[in-house]
């Protein structure tokens with residue numbers, strides 16, 4: 001027996017905005033409390049709109065795997081920047097693109113990018129050696145953003161860009177995406193064609209990016225086979241069935257998409273890990289012992305990573321507590337049943353990995369940082385959809401192996417050279433913006449590195 005949508009429980013909220021004000025002011029705490037109070041499917045009235053928060057792993061399985069085609073994405077604010085890239089597209093177009101791009105994200109191809117990750121981490125650590133010598137504290141998230149930004153720019157374009165260009169492009173990407181993310185949260189936006197300073201800077205950045213990206217695409221199409229990077233893969237990919245290749249516009253959309261999806265998430269997670277380790281001495285010691293016995297001070301290679309299980313558990317537990325994609329939404333194409341309720345076509349469903357990762361039926365002491373939860377014996381038998389930092393099903397993150405390898409390489413490089421400690425007086429809390437980052441800032445001091 002199913003119940004109608006009107007029977008789904010939820011808070012009443014205020015007359016005009018519903019619960020919109022509470023969702024905006026403290027969404028994480030609010031959503032966790034809703035799940036505890038009302039259960040696994042909660043109705044959220046947001047003024048004119050209604051959203052259904054689905055948190056039970058069975059529901060996530062239904063939405064992302066069993067009936068995934070019935071749940072589509074709608075992200076209109078990102079259209080101009082991302083176009084029809086993998087994150088924002090749907091249907092046949094998405095399927096074709098995913099098929100074309102999947103091989104580039106295969107384990108073996110990703111492993112070939114390890115050298116770039118090591119080189120960029122070396123550059124960052126050389127800066128940190130300076131901070132260690134002078135005893136100067138620094139904001140670690142900024143460092144991580146710069147690192148992951150340079151890694152994605154270089155794995156995308158390899159040596160086609162000079163260092164100066166790579167920095168300019170990285171910054172332009174970043175500023176454009178921050179601007180777009182900010183727009184989603186602003187109530188009163190000047191129209192995009194007004195010459196406000198924000199609009200002008202946005203236009204300038206987007207122009208620079210498009211000019212650079214189209215130039216590089218053009219060069220590559222004329223001289224193929226000289227590089228082994230993501231751009232080469234996008235330019236040469238051919239659909240196995242139709243033999244078709246991507247148009248320059250489509251390649252541009254995918255370049256922007258990979259940049260958007262591929263650096264802030266990883267930078268935030270690396271910053272969270274350092275913050276958590278600075279407050280959990282036991283985990284830090286265990287991690288150092290693992291690195292010492294397997295690596296003995298040298299940089300890791302992809303072949304070492306399976307031999308560093310505790311390192312992976314620390315990453316997994318950090319992604320459980322602070323999944324960068326803390327909320328995402330889908331719109332129903334046709335009606336569907338979630339739990340005991342019948343939802344109509346057109347309904348918006350929200351999934352929150354942050355809330356599901358704290359579901360008391362699957363996670364004892366959900367707020368505590370405990371990497372041991374991911375020991376194989378502990379993890380065995382756990383509902384597969386209770387842990388979804390990269391989502392699941394056909395639309396699972398295509399870059400999950402990339403991100404995991406990047407973190408597994410960077411982390412031992414940092415910890416084998418430095419002791420990282422938090423600077424007192426700078427409390428850190430989760431900041432639910434476009435991604436869930438630690439904030440407002442993460443100030444650290446480093447020792448060692450000689």
Ligand code: HEM
Nearest residue numbers: 086087261262265266325328389390391395397398399403
């Ligand atoms: C810790 C790091 C990362 C996390 C937690 C993460 C998480 C996610 C999640 C939850 C989705 C699904 C979004 C949705 O369906 O609405 C997603 C999609 C995606 N991610 Fe990631 N991601 C990470 C890193 C990366 C990296 C490094 C790349 C690329 C190099 C990447 C590329 C993508 C792309 C292209 C999609 C769209 C896939 C599709 O719909 O077919 N991500 N990611």
